[in-house]
Amino acid sequence: MSESALTSRLRLAVVRLNRRLRAQRQTSAVSLTQLSAMSCLHKCGPLTPGELAAKEGVQPPSMTRVIAALEELGFVSRSPHPSDGRQAIVALTDEGVACIQADISAREAWLDRRLAELDDEERAILARAAEIIDRMAGNQN
Secondary structure, three states: OOHOOOOOOOOHHHHHHHHHOOOOOOOOOOOHHHHHHHHHHHHHHOOOOHHHHHHOOOOOHHHHHHHHHHHHHHOEEEEEOOOOOOOOEEEOOHHHHHHHHHHHHHHHHHHHHHHHHOOHHHHHHHHHHHHHHHHHHOOOO
């Protein structure tokens, strides 16, 4: 297979898998952007709005709107920064954690069902591919 053919096939496969996983969402109460910010807080722990914006690759004013909407829904809370009175710390609430965990569980249950349809060799190949894709996604070049 040519390099360009592999590029196209891999891109399409990743897009299709991502689309299928997104379809497993448990709630439409939050947008994908809001869900991404919540996932980042779930993974990284409490952050300042600026740190969260940087990790999500968005401008701080955009993240401020995301945080405000999530706060209104009760999924995040803000508290004073321990050493900088101009800053705040954003953290998931118990409701936010429950929302993320439900989302993760639904997506992983769907993926578990798909993986169960594969044989041992195919699952081993996907395990290796997951390592490679994760490495590629972590490379910023």
